[in-house]
Amino acid sequence: MERRVGTVLAQVARLMRRAFDGRAREIGVTRPQWLVLSVLQRYEGIKQGGLADILEVEPITAGRMIDRMQEAGLVERRADPADRRAWRLYLTGRGREITERLQPLASETSSEALRGVSEDETAELLRILDKMLENLTGRAADTGSQND
Numbered sequence: 001m002e003r004r005v006g007t008v009l010a011q012v013a014r015l016m017r018r019a020f021d022g023r024a025r026e027i028g029v030t031r032p033q034w035l036v037l038s039v040l041q042r043y044e045g046i047k048q049g050g051l052a053d054i055l056e057v058e059p060i061t062a063g064r065m066i067d068r069m070q071e072a073g074l075v076e077r078r079a080d081p082a083d084r085r086a087w088r089l090y091l092t093g094r095g096r097e098i099t100e101r102l103q104p105l106a107s108e109t110s111s112e113a114l115r116g117v118s119e120d121e122t123a124e125l126l127r128i129l130d131k132m133l134e135n136l137t138g139r140a141a142d143t144g145s146q147n148d
Helices: 002-025 031-042 048-055 059-071 093-113 119-137
Strands: 075-080 085-089
Touching: 031 048, 031 059, 031 085, 031 093, 031 119, 048 059, 048 075, 048 085, 059 075, 075 119, 085 093
Parallel strands: none
Antiparallel strands: 075 085
């Protein structure tokens, strides 16, 4: 049963990412870009190292991603007032606009995946997934977003 749960979760996550990728590409956003944008929307002002941790990439990789996105006018680096060596990351107006355009696409993807699933079943699924997150991380899940 444990292996099946993990396998099905991985398959669903992969297929949802693929469906969302297709929608996001229509507005000119790549997967790495939408991942960064979604993290910055939620944790605006995060340090580059924190972003790398969340994305599970090396800090140098995150830095290169931010370089490209800064050149595209999607994000900006601001000096950290508490640490001269560190940079804080923020969405630009254009980055915010694209993030707002991605939100309905995320909702469409979730709706497609949950077609035929009742609201009660969806709530139960989220409760179970939150419990799994808590079990694996040792802390209560952040339930601030239901379209992830």
